[in-house]
Amino acid sequence: MFLLSLACLSLALCGVTWAAYDPDEVTGLPGMSFKPNYRQWSGYLKASPGKYLHYWFVTSQRDPVKDPVVLWLNGGPGCSSLDGFLSENGPFHVNDDGATLYQNEFSWNKVANMLYLESPAGVGYSYSDDGQYKTDDDEVADNNYLALQSFFAKFPNFTQNEFYIFGESYGGIYAPTLSLRVATGDAAKINFKGFAVGNGISCFALNDQSLIYFGYYHGLFGEQLWADLNSNCCKDGTCNFYNNSMKACVQLVGEAFSIVYESGLNEYALYLDCAGGARTTGSYHRTMLNLFQNYRKQWDAENAVSGGGVQTGSGPTLREVPPCINSTAQMTWLNRGDVRKALHIPDTLPPWDICSDDVGSRYVNKYRTVRDVYLKLLSLGVRALVYNGDTDMACNFLGDQWFVEQLNMKKTTSYQRWVFDNQIAGFYQQFGNITFLTVKGAGHMVPQWAPGPAFHMFQSFLSNTPY
Structure with a gap:
């Protein structure tokens, strides 16, 4: 007392x-x-x-x-x-x-x-x-x-x-x-x-536009792709990588973006390894749902025709989001029954996850x-x-x-x-x-x-x- x-x-x-x-x-x-x-x-x-x-x-x-x-x-x-x-x-x-x-x-x-x-x-x-x-x-x-x-x-x-x-x-x-x-x-x-x-x-425009320069000057694109981007997306010294209406430019920008986030690089930290190893075939597709939107429709349409790639409705499961990031320890600890009780979490709520597909896939920017x-x-x-x-x-x-x-x-x-x-x-x-x-x-x-x-x-x- x-x-x-x-x-x-x-x-x-x-x-x-x-x-x-x-x-x-x-x-x-x-x-x-x-x-x-x-x-x-x-x-x-x-x-x-x-x-x-x-x-x-x-x-x-x-x-x-x-x-x-x-x-x-x-x-x-x-x-x-x-x-x-x-x-x-x-x-x-x-x-x-x-x-x-x-x-x-x-x-x-x-x-x-x-x-x-x-x-x-x-x-x-x-x-x-x-x-x-x-x-x-x-x-x-x-x-x-x-x-x-x-x-x-x-x-x-x-x-x-x-x-x-x-x-x-x-x-x-x-x-x-x-x-x-x-x-x-x-x-x-x-x-x-x-x-x-x-x-x-x-x-969004500046983020997309700048990524092309970031990628090239960090050695991610070869000289041929860079030359093609400049030939098809630039005029009189001004480049438009964001909402260019030229089909050739859109395809080239899509290729550049795919190198950044579909080749297995850790998009969140370029010089760090990807947790779980390099992933390909579109593992970033769902996580980038709210980025690069001007090009997503064309990529999806082309993939639907060719049968290749990963379409918007598919992609990684919730526990693969975000890619290259290992959140297993946090998920394991937060989903323990004694931790939930200590944090005053109702028993009726579902397990904790780092990201919600229900929210992210329906979100309106x-x-x-x-x-x-x-x-x-x-x-x-x-x-x-x-x-x-x-x-x-x-x-x-x-x-x-x-x-x-x-x-x-x-x-x-x-x-x-x-x-x-x-x-x-x-x-x-x-x-x-x-x-x-x-x-x-x-x-x-x-x-x-x-x-x-x-x-x-x-x-x-x-x-x-x-x-």
Whole structure:
């Protein structure tokens, strides 16, 4: 009783009242052999009627009362943010045995209160009462906004903390669209300061256009294919690899894209091996459902006529998504009955998977570019960071660099290096309240493959200090 009283007194002195959060608190996790110096909660946030988004909230290891609250969103669309928790920036990761946990030296909750949201409904342990999971960009942003309101109603002590939104991959759509709702909405007392996008899709045209240059200058295309691309897709020094109407160009671009994502390369990290070995015959087809859309119809039509390739309706099973990425350990651990119980997951929900085919295959993209969304947010004084691991091919750095440059914001720094641990970590340039930054040698999941530099970048952005 005396020890309990001391604990309550300590929390009271910190200005935090935790009693209201007890039902969702995670008090112990199977496989954890270390004592955490943070608190965590797992439960559900209400979105639109009948939709419930699973969250996992972890307090800062430094100062939960004063440190920012950061929302993390993985993309897909249709992939779970718990993958970000357990393999990228969470306080612990899962060992390869799928049974034990180890501490993450570069966990982002060392300096921030981290909120992981499985979105939209149908992803991971999030669900909808009616089992209908067709959705679109605006509906996702609306539901994430409602879930945020639910979160701050559940955790009112954090409403005065600075609040940031981070999105990865298709989070390039999720993060800015949600940010605009937060910045202009009527949610009470959200102290919103900025957002960041890591290896995100910001503009489909620029992503497709830049991939051809990325592929050629990384040695993926022979000189003959490059010469043919220039002959058939370029005129007067200007090339159109995105929506060219010439059949010969479309075929050549399709050939180039197929080298990138159908030849067995690890699309998410060019210089890393593909987990499970090189795959061919279209294993990427389903996972790239929302990319390269201008060429997909023609490829599908040609494959249907010839009987070759992989058509849109087929492709890898859910457990093969995303390709070249091994998520077996996370899946094994999250589907343990004792883990589900510790995380307060209803018994009626199906097993957890890293990505949902129900969501991804029915998802409707409404933003071919989020340029106008960025411009509105920047005009409101919201700070933004666009960062890219420079070996990623799904959302390559060059497309995002062009995107930021074409916002036509005034340059406030030169393009320059940044350093971590006495080594060049990448390059960056600032344009007023938005920064474009590369992470040298990292792929699509920057915190996973460059954890030290990613943590330094994260700290610098939150504190608005030089990189």
